Amino acid sequence: MSTLSTHVLDAVRGVPAVGVAVALHAGPEGLDAGVTDADGRIGALGGPLAAGTYRLVFDTGSYFALQQVDSFYPEVSVTFVITEERNYHVPLLLSPFAFSTYRGS
Secondary structure: OEEEEEEEEEOOOOEEOOOOEEEEEEOOEEEEEEEOOOOOEEOOOOOOEOOEEEEEEEOHHHHHHHOOOOOOOOOEEEEEEEOOOOEEEEEEEEEOOEEEEOOEO
């Protein structure tokens, strides 16, 4: 079984994105949800995860609305595949009009 963590960074302000709601899905089923902490992190989502395809949905629209910042993406959805037993870390670099992600460690 594998574990999953995430980290959201506000690339415009150069700070962790605090208070971003994140939901974990497997197909249409919601598995878990959390909110980024003061470091922009969620240390564990979903508990032990089997091999398969998963999706993280970041509520970026609400995050920017709280800052009174217009944004193009109301949410960011990142679909990924777990293939081996390890910790998977999925960071999100975020701005109001762009985002980037990668498989972290």
